[in-house]
Amino acid sequence: MSAVSRERRSKLASRAIQVGFLAALLALWYLGTTFWGISPLLLPNPVRVWAELKDVIATGEFLPDLKVTLGELVVAFAISSSSGITLGYLISRSPYLIRVFEPLVAGMYSVPIILFLPLYVLFFGLGPGSKIALGATISFFPIVLNTIAGFGYVEKIFVTAARSMGASDYQMFRYVLLPAAFPVILTGLRIGFTITLLAILGSETIASLAGLGHRIVHLAEAMETARMFAYIAFVVAIAATLNTITSSIERRAKRQ
Amino acid sequence: MSALRDIQRFLYRRPGVTRLLVVIALLLFWEAAARWWVDPMFLSPPSKVFSSLDSVFNTRGVPKALQITFYELAVAFVLSVVIGMVVGLAVGLSRFSHRSFMPIILLLYGTPQITILPLFILYFGIGPPSKIAFGVSHGIFPIIVTIVAGVQNIKPILMTAARSMGASRWQIFRWVIFPHMIPSFFAGMRLGMTGVLLGVLLAELYVSTAGIGYFTTLFTQNFDPTKLLGLISILAAMAIILNEIVRRAEVYFGRWRTD
Numbered sequence: 001m002s003a004v005s006r007e008r009r010s011k012l013a014s015r016a017i018q019v020g021f022l023a024a025l026l027a028l029w030y031l032g033t034t035f036w037g038i039s040p041l042l043l044p045n046p047v048r049v050w051a052e053l054k055d056v057i058a059t060g061e062f063l064p065d066l067k068v069t070l071g072e073l074v075v076a077f078a079i080s081s082s083s084g085i086t087l088g089y090l091i092s093r094s095p096y097l098i099r100v101f102e103p104l105v106a107g108m109y110s111v112p113i114i115l116f117l118p119l120y121v122l123f124f125g126l127g128p129g130s131k132i133a134l135g136a137t138i139s140f141f142p143i144v145l146n147t148i149a150g151f152g153y154v155e156k157i158f159v160t161a162a163r164s165m166g167a168s169d170y171q172m173f174r175y176v177l178l179p180a181a182f183p184v185i186l187t188g189l190r191i192g193f194t195i196t197l198l199a200i201l202g203s204e205t206i207a208s209l210a211g212l213g214h215r216i217v218h219l220a221e222a223m224e225t226a227r228m229f230a231y232i233a234f235v236v237a238i239a240a241t242l243n244t245i246t247s248s249i250e251r252r253a254k255r256q
Numbered sequence: 257m258s259a260l261r262d263i264q265r266f267l268y269r270r271p272g273v274t275r276l277l278v279v280i281a282l283l284l285f286w287e288a289a290a291r292w293w294v295d296p297m298f299l300s301p302p303s304k305v306f307s308s309l310d311s312v313f314n315t316r317g318v319p320k321a322l323q324i325t326f327y328e329l330a331v332a333f334v335l336s337v338v339i340g341m342v343v344g345l346a347v348g349l350s351r352f353s354h355r356s357f358m359p360i361i362l363l364l365y366g367t368p369q370i371t372i373l374p375l376f377i378l379y380f381g382i383g384p385p386s387k388i389a390f391g392v393s394h395g396i397f398p399i400i401v402t403i404v405a406g407v408q409n410i411k412p413i414l415m416t417a418a419r420s421m422g423a424s425r426w427q428i429f430r431w432v433i434f435p436h437m438i439p440s441f442f443a444g445m446r447l448g449m450t451g452v453l454l455g456v457l458l459a460e461l462y463v464s465t466a467g468i469g470y471f472t473t474l475f476t477q478n479f480d481p482t483k484l485l486g487l488i489s490i491l492a493a494m495a496i497i498l499n500e501i502v503r504r505a506e507v508y509f510g511r512w513r514t515d
Contacts, residue, residue, distance in 0.1 A: 010352060017356040042378060099271035104278065110499045111492045112453045117461060118472040118484060122298055202370040206461045213370070220374030228374065235371045243366060 044226035052230035062234060068211040069200060072128045076135030077196050081189055084140050088147025088185075098152045102145070109141035114202065121207050131203045131211070138199040139192030146188025150181030183254045190250045194243060201235065212238075300482040305489065312486040318471055322490065325460060325468045328384050329498070332391030332452045337445060340396045344403025344444075349433075358404065365397035369455070373462055387459040387467065394455030398447035406440025407433060442506035449502045453495050 026046065032038045033045040040048075056062055091097045116137060120130040154177055162176045204213025212235050219228035267274045283302050290301035312318055347357050373390060380386035410433060418428050460469030468491060475484035 011355070014352065014356040018360060021357075021360060096268060096271060100274045100278065104275055107496075110450075110496060112450075112457055112495050114454060114457050114461065115488050115491055115495075118476040119481075119488065122476050122479070122481065122484070198368050198370060201368055202458055205370055205373055206458070216371060217374055220378065225378070232371045232375075236367050239368045239371075240366065 041223055041225055044229055048226045049229040049233070052227045053233055056227070056230050056234060062212070062215075062231070065210060065212045065215045066238070068128065069204065069213070072131045072135065072200050072211065073197055075128075076132045076200060077139065077193055079132070079136040080139040080192055080196065081143055083136075084143030084188075084192070085147050085185065088144040089151055091144075092148045092151035095152070098148060102148055102152075105141060105144050105148075109145065113138045113141075114199070117203055117206060120203075126207055126209050128211075131200050131208065134203045135196040135199045139196040142191045142195070143185075143188045146191070147181070147185050150184030150188075151177055154180040186250045186253055190246045193246050197239060197242060201239075296481075297479045298481055300485060302485075304482055305485045308482050309486050309490070312483050312490065315471070315483065317466065318487070321466055321468050321471055322494075324384060324466055325456065325491075326494070328387045328391065328456050328460075328467070329452060331384075332388045332395060332456055333449060335388070335392045336395030336399055336448050336452055339392070340399030340444065340448060341403060341441070343396075344400040345407065347400065348404035348407035354404065354408070361397065361400055365401060369393050370458060373459060376459065377463055382463050382465055384467070387456050387464075390459040391452040391455035394458075395448040395452035398451050399444040402440050402444030402447060403437065406437045406444070409440070410436045438509050439506070442502070442509055446499070446502045446506055449498055453498070457491075 029043070029046050033040065033043055091101045113134070117130070117134055120133045124130040124133055158176050158180065159172070162172055167176070200211075201213045204211035205217050208214040212231065216228055216231050216235065219225075219231060267277075287301040287303060290296070290299045290304075343361075347353050347361065369390070376386045376390045376393075380389050414432050414436075415428065418432050423431070457468075460467045461472060462469065464470040464473075468487070471487055472484060475481075475487065
């Protein structure tokens with residue numbers, strides 16, 4: 001009885017610390033910018049950031065940039081997931097091909113692919129093309145690797161059992177391979193999605209003509225720090241939402 | 257016919273050789289594409305890239321830029337490991353602090369730090385400090401998370417046993433927690449190295465006055481794909497070597513574990 005209540009009290013204390021930590025951070029931010037004379041160019045007042053954020057959302061100014069970024073994200077992810085799953089499946093069909101290709105793909109994955117961005121800008125220009133190419137390249141590798149891991153390492157006994165009971169190729173795929181591989185592939189897709197978003201925001205930040213990353217850089221260069229903070233908060237919120245959605249899809253699909 | 261079968265059997269037994277052949281085929285494809293199909297303004301063949309590696313090195317400022325980038329990587333990595341280790345231990349060793357601070361750490365880990373890259377430039381300038389800071393911001397979280405996981409995964413029975421035999425806090429740390437942390441410490445270092453590489457290179461590409469980013473921009477704007485590809489190859493080699501060192505260390509120090 002007392003152990004339970006102590007547990008509960010400790011849990012409450014943890015929550016209090018979390019809330020207190022965030023509140024202290026906000027308070028410091030407010031006090032520092034209002035009374036202690038931190039330059040608004042370096043750190044804008046939170047009240048102003050809030051006002052700017054409301055303005056950004058109310059005027060719908062973010063819409064064109066959001067459209068560009070999400071469009072790039074969708075295309076890049078569609079390319080990498082379709083090609084990654086196809087290639088991964090083809091490789092996973094033979095243990096020999098797995099042994100040939102898996103180390104190769106894993107080796108390429110360890111190269112920081114962000115290095116190709118200047119090359120892609122050279123190939124595809126400053127527009128969405130280079131962002132899509134980078135996003136697709138970066139997410140391609142985890143998707144291939146997870147697809148290979150999913151299809152390639154299905155327990156032999158299931159395959160043998162299904163075959164000995166006379167399953168056709170389609171039945172084998174539909175009822176044995178796919179259910180076994182699905183959760184692993186989904187994990188690859190989630191990782192791929194997260195880093196596609198990262199790559200696209202990153203390449204927009206580095207060299208671009210439009211998009212949310214571009215907008216943030218533009219505001220930074222114009223020294224409109226308050227509005228930049230508002231956009232950063234906006235982008236972080238969008239990224240968090242997208243990541244939450246993908247993880248919850250993954251979790252729900254895995255439970256079945 | 258039988259010779260062909262022999263080759264087939266030979267390759268079948270040695271996937272490594274086949275892998276090498278695949279790589280060679282890819283390089284040949286690149287060579288052919290660059291020679292005959294693609295505008296030389298945009299792509300140059302691998303033979304030309306490799307033979308002109310020394311001209312990349314001889315470009316004024318490139319050796320210095322490589323040095324600067326390497327220095328940024330090293331400092332960012334050391335800082336990430338030290339800070340990540342201290343924070344990871346502080347958060348992981350007590351249930352209370354774990355429950356209080358882990359959600360905050362995971363929240364920060366989950367945000368795309370690339371959005372605040374302009375802030376790093378604003379605070380730390382366009383020189384190496386901003387690259388180091390950005391690299392640390394990418395490298396530190398995977399290290400904290402892995403160290404916390406490593407500390408938490410110690411079997412409670414080992415802790416109870418040590419405590420019941422009268423081990424002091426220090427002895428428990430030295431003889432129970434520390435040896436069990438080593439594998440996760442190196443796993444964290446490997447993930448941290450990946451993060452640091454990403455952070456430093458991102459910041460370099462974003463804005464740079466003397467580092468690698470400056471030269472990639474220069475070569476891109478001059479439509480000089482030979483030197484650009486050469487520089488990218490050098491950097492990729494650097495990244496692979498750094499990753500490989502950490503990975504080897506991980507295998508080496510984790511080998512006492514049999515489970």
